[in-house]
Amino acid sequence: MTYIKIQQVxxxxxxxxxxxxxxxxxxxxxxxGTFVSLIxxxxxxxxxxxxxxxGLTDIDQGEVAIGGLSPLGAQKQKQFGFVPQSPAxxxxxxxxxxxxxxxxxxxxxxxxxxxxxxxxxxxxxxxxLGDFVHSYAKELSGGMQxxxxxxxxxxxxxxxLLMDEPFSALDEITREMISYQLLDIxxxxxKTVLFVTHSLREAVLLSDKVVVMSAxxxxxxxxxxxxxxxxxxxxxxxxxxxxxxISEIRGYLREKWK
Amino acid sequence: xxxxxxxxxxxxxxxxxxxQREDKLLxxxxxxxxxxxxxxxxxxxxxxxxxWEAAVRLLNVNPVTLPAPTAVVRELxxxxxxxxxxxxxxLYEALLGFFLGMAVAITAxxxxxxSRLLERMLLPIAILANVTPIMAIAPLFILxxxxxxxPKVLIAAIxxxxxxxxxxxxxxxxxxxxxxxxxxxxHASKREIFTKLRLPNSLxxxxxxxxxxxxxxxxxxxxGEWSGSTEGLGNIIMMSSNYMQTERMxxxxxxxxxxxxxxxxxxxxxxxxxxxxxxSSNRGI
Ligand SMILES: Nc1ncnc2c1ncn2[C@@H]1O[C@H](COP(=O)(O)OP(=O)(O)OP(=O)(O)O)[C@@H](O)[C@H]1O
Ligand SMILES: [Mg+2]
Numbered sequence: 126m127t128y129i130k131i132q133q134v135x136x137x138x139x140x141x142x143x144x145x146x147x148x149x150x151x152x153x154x155x156x157x158g159t160f161v162s163l164i165x166x167x168x169x170x171x172x173x174x175x176x177x178x179x180g181l182t183d184i185d186q187g188e189v190a191i192g193g194l195s196p197l198g199a200q201k202q203k204q205f206g207f208v209p210q211s212p213a214x215x216x217x218x219x220x221x222x223x224x225x226x227x228x229x230x231x232x233x234x235x236x237x238x239x240x241x242x243x244x245x246x247x248x249x250x251x252x253x254l255g256d257f258v259h260s261y262a263k264e265l266s267g268g269m270q271x272x273x274x275x276x277x278x279x280x281x282x283x284x285x286l287l288m289d290e291p292f293s294a295l296d297e298i299t300r301e302m303i304s305y306q307l308l309d310i311x312x313x314x315x316k317t318v319l320f321v322t323h324s325l326r327e328a329v330l331l332s333d334k335v336v337v338m339s340a341x342x343x344x345x346x347x348x349x350x351x352x353x354x355x356x357x358x359x360x361x362x363x364x365x366x367x368x369x370x371i372s373e374i375r376g377y378l379r380e381k382w383k
Numbered sequence: 384x385x386x387x388x389x390x391x392x393x394x395x396x397x398x399x400x401x402x403q404r405e406d407k408l409l410x411x412x413x414x415x416x417x418x419x420x421x422x423x424x425x426x427x428x429x430x431x432x433x434x435w436e437a438a439v440r441l442l443n444v445n446p447v448t449l450p451a452p453t454a455v456v457r458e459l460x461x462x463x464x465x466x467x468x469x470x471x472x473x474l475y476e477a478l479l480g481f482f483l484g485m486a487v488a489i490t491a492x493x494x495x496x497x498s499r500l501l502e503r504m505l506l507p508i509a510i511l512a513n514v515t516p517i518m519a520i521a522p523l524f525i526l527x528x529x530x531x532x533x534p535k536v537l538i539a540a541i542x543x544x545x546x547x548x549x550x551x552x553x554x555x556x557x558x559x560x561x562x563x564x565x566x567x568x569x570h571a572s573k574r575e576i577f578t579k580l581r582l583p584n585s586l587x588x589x590x591x592x593x594x595x596x597x598x599x600x601x602x603x604x605x606x607g608e609w610s611g612s613t614e615g616l617g618n619i620i621m622m623s624s625n626y627m628q629t630e631r632m633x634x635x636x637x638x639x640x641x642x643x644x645x646x647x648x649x650x651x652x653x654x655x656x657x658x659x660x661x662x663s664s665n666r667g668i
Binding site: 179180181200201203205207209210211213215216217218226227229230231234261263287 | 559561562564565566567568569570571572575579580583584586658659660661
């Protein structure tokens with residue numbers, strides 16, 4: 126059944142008399158528990174689309190429904206676990222205290238229930254941060270901070286996770302390692318994820334669906350289903366099909382350059 | 384039996400070892416000294432006082448012009464029962480003014496951080512109050528409020544107000560966009576964003592202003608006392624100036640200096656305890 130439904134959505138930014146058409150006629154549908162990657166050239170509106178779904182930006186045309194709710198309605202019920210590009214950890218809180226933030230604000234929102242809460246320490250251990258539970262954010266490296274951000278989103282109990290290039294500031298090696306950790310933690314939680322990335326490899330490795338977008342104005346040029354078996358592990362990168370998907374996506378991205 | 388030669392080498396070795404141990408100790412002491420927070424400034428102060436003492440004695444300076452530090456200390460310790468109540472009055476005025484100025488500034492900062500319009504309306508008034516020399520206002524306050532503590536408290540509060548206001552506005556406003564967006568994604572209320580994000584974010588700004596303001600507030604109290612008072616360290620300085628009691632004057636100055644150092648360090652201490660997460664609290668001064 127369709128869980129997230131994006132219908133004919135358009136978005137314009139107006140600033141100092143100048144109008145930018147950020148998104149045009151976006152139509153997308155995702156089922157619950159799907160891992161979706163958004164990929165496309167810089168400025169094609171990936172972040173905008175993510176923020177629209179999360180109720181952080183309004184739309185000019187069209188309609189977005191999340192389990193029958195508007196984005197703002199879903200936000201009020203705390204349905205979103207947001208992982209921005211920079212990890213957005215409060216420096217005055219320890220790692221564990223940062224994990225508590227989703228439960229301390231908007232306590233009327235029903236999306237996250239404290240009683241059903243997963244043990245945050247266990248979650249941190251699962252991303253290899255068991256020894257840093259009581260450290261302050263500035264005592265962690267960028268990659269470690271980003272892992273806290275991911276653990277916080279999964280541990281918040283929110284059914285939908287919105288990740289906007291969470292790995293873009295990391296080096297190649299860390300990035301690869303964290304992508305496997307994300308794969309594992311997703312496998313054990315099966316949440317609906319919208320994941321913005323610039324990496325073809327990450328998109329194919331993690332996703333059930335890859336949405337390829339084109340720029341100016343942002344449009345969906347192709348939605349590709351990734352039919353690779355799950356659970357997936359590192360050896361999937363030896364799979365021929367894996368590389369086939371990567372070149373297929375690359376093909377769609379290149380098409381638009383011409 | 385050891386031979387005499389062996390004995391000799393042993394003694395030499397022992398001496399060498401002893402020397403090495405002493406060297407190590409010296410190095411350690413040197414390290415301790417240069418790394419300590421208190422020792423270097425203390426040494427500098429002692430040097431300064433020795434120089435002062437020597438200069439006064441060797442050059443036979445008239446004690447009415449410049450008393451020797453030992454004479455000042457003798458006077459201060461000898462008549463401490465006289466000085467302490469006055470110091471207490473000044474401290475009381477300064478601290479009351481400091482807390483009053485801080486409370487008003489933070490409250491105003493909360494409003495002004497929330498509304499640009501309010502900021503545009505109120506900030507010029509605050510700036511006007513700030514650029515007007517406090518010495519010029521002090522006599523007016525005495526005229527209005529008399530010789531009691533009130534005008535001094537108000538002057539100390541006015542001095543404290545502006546730096547606290549500017550820093551609190553900055554602290555409340557200068558939050559990370561990403562943090563704000565994260566809070567919004569959870570549909571956090573304005574109030575929650577204030578208490579969980581803006582307020583903790585402002586603490587380093589508030590403390591850095593408080594460190595300066597706490598000694599400024601002492602200055603405010605003294606300026607108030609100069610303009611008209613019956614007690615307080617500022618009053619002592621003024622009176623002793625009239626009667627050329629230089630030792631007494633220096634005693635009051637010493638007490639003010641000590642008060643300033645203590646107050647600044649208390650704020651610093653609270654800051655370090657409270658803001659261990661903040662980078663600048665790990666560094667000196
Ligand atoms: N707040 C804003 N005000 C005005 N224009 C904006 C704003 N945010 C985004 N835009 C414009 O909308 C378009 C899409 O921006 P968006 O940030 O969604 O792109 P993106 O795909 O996430 O890019 P990137 O990969 O570089 O992060 C861009 O042309 C951008 O200039
Ligand atoms: Mg973006």
